[in-house]
């Protein structure tokens with residue numbers, strides 16, 4: 473979830489976790505942990521994620537996402553399907569069952585997550601080992617040689633390490649047109665100050681926009697021409713209810729900003745085909761990470777469907 477899409481709403485973690493468990497994860501300093509890179513999912517953050525991804529709201533969401541993608545891909549090529557940052561495989565096994573004839577690949581940087589995914593696949597899809605594959609890799613990774621028909625990026629939380637920036641710079645974060653558009657998007661503020669949700673310095677916002685676009689470039693590089701990328705992102709409102717500025721920042725991050733912003737045109741690499749909003753308690757993931765509690769408000773996820781240009 474982009475910082476813009478985070479909201480001031482609060483969650484009720486006790487709804488899902490027992491008191492003991494809640495205390496265990498309450499000591500987690502996500503801001504600090506997520507700076508350790510993807511390996512952070514090998515430790516307590518990984519345990520936290522397992523408890524989240526296995527709850528009722530997530531199970532319902534993964535089922536809904538897999539059903540939606542199956543319908544969406546009807547009549548389209550579906551030889552190769554990949555789950556980018558697949559986590560514990562909660563969506564991957566459903567994709568494997570839905571796309572029965574496809575080669576289905578899960579990619580993640582955490583050994584713990586992949587170990588669990590492997591067990592999940594063996595249990596849920598015991599006869600499909602020949603067409604299922606797991607790849608342990610830091611992401612983004614422009615050396616991966618995949619040509620997918622569908623790539624899924626679900627509940628993203630890519631953690632770059634402090635020393636990753638040169639890699640991002642080499643793979644698009646220095647793109648001139650993108651930098652100009654990102655700078656303008658980062659500096660811009662809501663017309664009504666009461667609507668402002670972005671409180672970081674413009675430089676920081678610009679870096680975040682450019683780095684997320686690099687991840688989009690990587691998703692693009694892993695697709696066949698015209699391939700489909702499904703991004704499932706946390707949100708607290710339907711896309712069209714977000715402010716125009718937030719919408720444009722989201723489109724930039726996804727590589728789908730097709731109009732100039734204040735005269736600056738970023739490079740479009742995807743076309744946004746559709747975006748739908750689904751209310752769900754999965755939004756609690758975000759509130760946990762913000763250390764928020766005690767208030768119950770609406771939120772959920774977007775399913776954004778993009779086609780590689």
Ligand SMILES: C[S@@+](CC[C@H](N)C(=O)[O-])C[C@H]1O[C@@H](n2cnc3c(N)ncnc32)[C@H](O)[C@@H]1O
Nearest residue numbers: 510513557558559581582610611626627630631
């Ligand atoms: C919030 S979980 C989402 C997992 C999965 N997509 C899902 O919806 O269940 C984020 C996943 O991204 C992976 N990850 C985070 N940063 C990464 C990086 N730099 N390289 C590779 N994987 C990364 C973590 O290991 C974790 O499995």
